[in-house]
Amino acid sequence: KWKGEGTTQNLESIVIGRCYDYIRIVNPAVGEKNCSQIWEAFKNAFINKDPCSILPKDYELFINFTLHTIPPNKSLFWENNQLLVNSFADRGRRYMSLGDTLFGFVGDFLYWCGQADSPGLDYESCPTTVECENNAVDSFWRMASITYAQHSSGVIHVLLNGSADGGAYPQPGFFADYEIPNLQRDKISQIVIWVVDDIEGPDIDSCGAHTVKTLETRLKTLGYDVTCTDNNK
Amino acid sequence: MPLPQGSARARQRTVLLVGIAVLLAALVLAVVLASLLTHGRHEVSPQMLKWKDRGTTKNLQEVILGRCYNYITAQHPELGDKDCLKIWESLKDAFIYKNPCNITPEDYQPLMELASHPVPCNKSLFWSKTGDLAHRYTKSNQNFLTLEDTLLGYMADKVSWCGDPSAPGINYESCPKRSECESNPGSVFWKMASKMFAEAACGVVQVMLNGSVEAGAFRSSSIFGSVEVFNLDPDKVSEVHIWLMQDIGGPQSESCSGHSIQRLISILEERKFKIICEDNYRPVQLLQCVHNPDHTDCRLCTNST
Numbered sequence: 001k002w003k004g005e006g007t008t009q010n011l012e013s014i015v016i017g018r019c020y021d022y023i024r025i026v027n028p029a030v031g032e033k034n035c036s037q038i039w040e041a042f043k044n045a046f047i048n049k050d051p052c053s054i055l056p057k058d059y060e061l062f063i064n065f066t067l068h069t070i071p072p073n074k075s076l077f078w079e080n081n082q083l084l085v086n087s088f089a090d091r092g093r094r095y096m097s098l099g100d101t102l103f104g105f106v107g108d109f110l111y112w113c114g115q116a117d118s119p120g121l122d123y124e125s126c127p128t129t130v131e132c133e134n135n136a137v138d139s140f141w142r143m144a145s146i147t148y149a150q151h152s153s154g155v156i157h158v159l160l161n162g163s164a165d166g167g168a169y170p171q172p173g174f175f176a177d178y179e180i181p182n183l184q185r186d187k188i189s190q191i192v193i194w195v196v197d198d199i200e201g202p203d204i205d206s207c208g209a210h211t212v213k214t215l216e217t218r219l220k221t222l223g224y225d226v227t228c229t230d231n232n233k
Numbered sequence: 234m235p236l237p238q239g240s241a242r243a244r245q246r247t248v249l250l251v252g253i254a255v256l257l258a259a260l261v262l263a264v265v266l267a268s269l270l271t272h273g274r275h276e277v278s279p280q281m282l283k284w285k286d287r288g289t290t291k292n293l294q295e296v297i298l299g300r301c302y303n304y305i306t307a308q309h310p311e312l313g314d315k316d317c318l319k320i321w322e323s324l325k326d327a328f329i330y331k332n333p334c335n336i337t338p339e340d341y342q343p344l345m346e347l348a349s350h351p352v353p354c355n356k357s358l359f360w361s362k363t364g365d366l367a368h369r370y371t372k373s374n375q376n377f378l379t380l381e382d383t384l385l386g387y388m389a390d391k392v393s394w395c396g397d398p399s400a401p402g403i404n405y406e407s408c409p410k411r412s413e414c415e416s417n418p419g420s421v422f423w424k425m426a427s428k429m430f431a432e433a434a435c436g437v438v439q440v441m442l443n444g445s446v447e448a449g450a451f452r453s454s455s456i457f458g459s460v461e462v463f464n465l466d467p468d469k470v471s472e473v474h475i476w477l478m479q480d481i482g483g484p485q486s487e488s489c490s491g492h493s494i495q496r497l498i499s500i501l502e503e504r505k506f507k508i509i510c511e512d513n514y515r516p517v518q519l520l521q522c523v524h525n526p527d528h529t530d531c532r533l534c535t536n537s538t
Contacts, residue, residue, distance in 0.1 A: 008306055008307060009302070009306045010302035010306055010317070013295075013298050013299055013302045013317070014299050014302045014303050014306065014307065015299075016295050016299060017295050017296055017297075017298055017299005017300060017302065017303065018299055018303065019295075019299075020291075020292040020295045020296045020299065021296050021299060021300065024290055024291055024292060024296060025290065025296070025391050025392065035292070035295065086372065088523060094524075109307050110307060
């Protein structure tokens with residue numbers, strides 16, 4: 001029916017389990033959270049609805065329940081280099097990427113969607129972004145990205161892939177469309193951009209060139225103090 | 234007490250009432266005395282044993298189940314036939330309601346059987362005193378697996394559990410430290426899981442040791458030194474590669490020519506394994522350099538792009 005992967009099996013157990021894993025082991029500093037309530041809020045965002053009609057604000061309650069402080073100077077935004085980011089961020093110890101927050105942690109690498117007029121999850125297939133923009137997963141990440149940007153402060157870091165097809169700063173993209181517009185200028189002291197090429201990969205983009213130049217200009221116009229470094233050690 | 238009817242029956246009833254009242258009073262007195270005497274142990278679970286280490290992880294069931302499903306569904310679909318509910322039940326049955334100083338390998342046998350799975354040859358990575366670094370390495374290089382990257386280790390990593398004979402059978406307040414008793418649920422679990430991980434290894438195996446530890450990189454008292462080394466199967470394992478990692482800018486207590494390493498090498502050679510030892514194996518050192526990019530040891534080659 002749809003072209004994308006269906007809902008991940010045992011989604012409820014995985015989400016609830018990750019929620020408790022996060023508050024008990026990964027980052028107990030966030031305090032007590034009601035993981036069953038969080039699962040309900042998450043599920044209610046998309047079940048019993050047309051899977052092409054899910055909007056970011058449908059996840060508002062889920063975000064309310066999972067929100068916690070992001071320590072200043074620890075935000076790490078990224079495009080096209082998730083594995084590198086995870087290893088660099090060191091599970092929140094060095095940096096706290098979106099995937100290291102409670103709301104990002106529970107959804108990472110999972111797929112889900114519902115169906116109209118039925119409380120069930122669709123395990124067969126889910127719509128891709130191409131089939132419809134307002135699908136459950138994309139809207140989730142839009143809401144999560146917006147929230148993450150709104151609560152970031154201090155020095156923020158952006159890790160871009162200088163070997164990516166089409167440029168290091170993708171437009172359209174999550175960083176361009178959902179994160180930059182939601183950064184709180186009065187809370188941010190500096191934006192540090194790192195452009196890293198794949199080892200033995202092509203050097204398609206770098207500081208001061210092409211898409212990265214577009215990004216630097218945009219951020220400076222918005223009034224931010226911006227620095228950029230190539231191939232971070 | 235006034236006796237308006239002065240009949241014998243009424244007197245009997247009064248005696249009965251007085252008797253009951255006296256009995257009740259005695260009962261209340263006994264309860265009060267008992268609670269006073271056991272006052273010191275009047276907490277949430279007044280009868281549970283007290284230990285020195287942290288208690289069972291709260292929401293243990295949800296965490297274990299979630300991790301199991303996460304592992305087999307989202308990360309290793311080839312293990313799709315594993316039954317996570319059964320696995321959780323077998324873990325729980327291993328320790329619930331039992332005295333946490335009396336745990337035996339037999340207690341964990343059903344769990345080990347349900348949750349174990351083969352490890353591809355040449356991919357086993359053992360470690361001792363280098364846990365953080367070893368796991369960062371396997372996260373970035375999926376060509377190697379530590380015990381904590383297998384289903385059993387993944388579920389149990391950083392989690393603690395122990396039981397108690399009194400209800401509810403799980404002790405969330407405290408659990409025994411190894412120094413209090415060796416046959417505690419955690420120690421027995423990791424010893425068994427490590428033994429099986431070593432037995433399952435084949436081909437070339439790797440071990441990451443810490444060359445900045447004062448007590449020596451290889452210690453016979455570690456799980457690696459006491460369990461894993463002796464459970465590698467010489468019919469399956471051909472070579473052992475030792476990666477001797479020193480902290481960047483840290484003490485260089487030992488290198489491949491060091492005392493304890495020589496001891497390890499002789500133990501392994503006696504068991505007919507071929508050994509290669511490498512000081513500061515570069516791919517792993519690069520990971521250490523992420524935290525120390527300006528150190529001389531972390532300078533990149535000048536002729537790379």
